[in-house]
Amino acid sequence: MFDLGRSILASAERSPDAVAIIDGDFRLTYAGWxxxxxxxxxxxxxxxxKPGDRIATALQNTWEMATIHWACQLAGIAVVPLxxxxKADELDYCLPNAEVRVLFYQDVSAEAVTQSAAARALPCVAVGGAEAADDRGPDRRFSDLLAADPAPAVPRATPEHVSLFLYTSGTTGKPKGVPRRHRAERAAAVAHVAQNCYRRGERTLGVxxxxxxxxxxxxxxxxLVDGCFVCLPRxxxxxxLELIAAERLTCLYLVPTLYHDLLADPRFAATDVSSVRKLGFAGASMxxxxxxxxDAAFxxxxxxxxxGSSEIYTFTIDQNAPAKPGSAGKAALNQRIRIVKLGSIDPDDQAAVGEEGQIAADLAGDESFEGYWKRPDADAKALHAGWYFTGDMGxxxxxxxxxVTGRVDDMIITGGENVSPVEIESVLSLHDGVLEVAVAGLADERWGQRVVAFVKRAPGVQAKDLDDHCRISGLANFKRPRDYVFLDEIPKSPVGKILRRKLQTGEFALEGVPRQAPAVP
Incomplete structure (x- = not known):
């Protein structure tokens, strides 16, 4: 099969004059790129x-970052995007852990680079206007690297070379390295094209x-479809909205939080979004x-x-999400899935239809990783008899x-009953006064945990309104939130995932109070 170096060569050969990447006023055709x-x-x-080496990046979504990614694929070098x-301590962990040879950074990451001993021990390349020189003198500049003579248009990787080295977010403890080979990365990209029905010349928002x-x-x-990647660094x-209209974007692939924010922008109603014909989401339940x-807006x-996940790009696909809200669909082109009974690590110990359990995916799938980097403890927890145990419940x-009903670790156990936060969030989201909602279990002396809803609300909405809504929704009484906490913002990760652990530890600001609030009494 093709490696990814051959893939970018093929794109440039098919469509040399097609616009490949846009970053503000900067545009490159495939031939120029x-x-x-x-x-x-x-x-x-x-x-x-050399092929097999690794470089790291601490960059936003710019044409330079995208160019580095593709250059690594052609050169047979693994990219470690951070x-x-x-933070400096994260660099001090990840750079030596991944055995990085060179680090690329920009102004927004320059302070961390300066403060990281591991970073300053490496050759560093400043992108854009970044400056983080030390007593060794100024770092190399990315613009100077582009003055080099072009290497031959010959791929140096095989499908077995490592293409990408992702680090999981690591909600607890150190992040886990996920090496992914060219064959798995290309299989995932081909599946993404097929499962989203992309046509030649699609244009997407690269955010x-x-x-x-x-x-x-x-x-x-x-x-792969000779399309255009329109950069949005932050x-x-x-x-x-400006880019959607001006660049006539045809498809969006975002986390639910970003879709929420688009619709919430007062300018959305006046923006021409008619060019967008395909929506996709991942990263969290919607x-x-x-x-x-x-569905009504677009x-x-x-x-x-x-x-899916970093480890195995696709688990399941539903190509008509509004028709069956909450459904993640069926196993994808390159995958098989199972629901394994809670507490079991035997993939053959499957739950009955309608019974909650842990979601497991077949490691033989074309998009799969082969294990975590230098983390036998993580492998022992997640990999069993040829199956990847996701840590998700469903x-x-x-x-x-x-x-998908939530994370195994997020399950609320109240009075001996299991309660899924996702189910309650979906019910509350249907109330017109709920702008955003997250549900978590907080410690309770009597019940073990009690169900608490953290809500970003429209003006005038009260807790009683939401409680009445839950009562008439068909939600079982033991699942009903016992407390409503109103926030200006729900705590989220940089890619929009709800951080329930912050809700449980009181790391949030109450509505109208610009400070860290204590845990709910």
Missing amino acids: LDRIRRLVGAFDALGL NWRV MPLYHTMGVRSLLAMA FDTTRA TDGLLKRL RPELFVNHY LIDAEGDLF
Whole structure:
């Protein structure tokens, strides 16, 4: 099969004059982009890098970041993309852990680079206007690297080379390294094209970060269909709406939080979004209310719920998400899934139809990783008898569709009953006065845990209104929130995932109170 270096060469050969990447006023055709990619490979050679080496980035979604990613694929070098908000101690852990040879950074990550001993021990390359020189003198500049002679247009990787080295977010403890080979990355990109019905020449918003599996998939998929990746370095609803209209974007692939923010922007109603015909989401469950609002606002031809992970890109796909709210669909092109009884690590110990259990995916799938980097403890927890135990809970209904009901660790146990936060969030999201909601279990002397709803509300909405809504919704009484806490913002990760642990530890600001609030009494 093709490696990804051959993939970008093929795109440039098919459509040399098609616009490949846009970053503000900066535009490159596939022919022009390939020239810069080859020059960067030539610069890698001058730096002494070889196939199998690793470079790290701490960059936003810019044309430079995308160019580095593709140059690594052509050169057979693995890219280790780190969050541009990375802290010095995270660099001190990740850089030596991944055995990185060179680090690329920009102004937003320069302070962390300066403060990291591991970073300053490496050759560093400043992108854009970044400056983090120390007593060794100024760092190399990315613009200077592009002055190198272009390397031959010959791929140096095989499908077995490592393409990408992702670090999971690591909600507790150190993040886990996830090495992914060219064959798995390309299989995931091809599946993404097929499952989202992308046609040649699609145009997407490149805002999901390129240190996240969703961002990488958008980048690769656009190249496979000779499409255009329109960079948005940092999510901003005004700029996103401008780009959708001005660049006539045809498809969006975002986390639910970003869709929510787009619809909430007062400028949305006046923005021409008619070019967008395909919506996709991943990274978190989407509430029933948001699904309905998006379907009405965009009227897309295709609305895909994609469920997957860094380790195995796709678990399941539902190509008509609004038709069955909450459903993550059926196993994807390259995958098989099972629901394993809670507490079991035997993939053959399957739950009955409609019974909640842990979701497991077949490690033989084409998109799968092969294990965590230097983390036998993590392998022992997640990998069993050829199956990857996701840590997610779910059930399969009578029609064979998967419903993801939350994380195993997020399950609320109240009075001996298991309660899924996602179910309650979906019910509350249907109330017109709920702008955002997250549900968590807080310690309770009598019940063990009590169900608490944290809500970003419209003006005038009271707790009684929400409680009445739950009572008439059909939600079982023991699942009803016992407390409502009103916040200005729900705590989320950089890619929009709700951080329930922050709700449980009181790391939030109450509505109208610009400070950290104590835990709910």
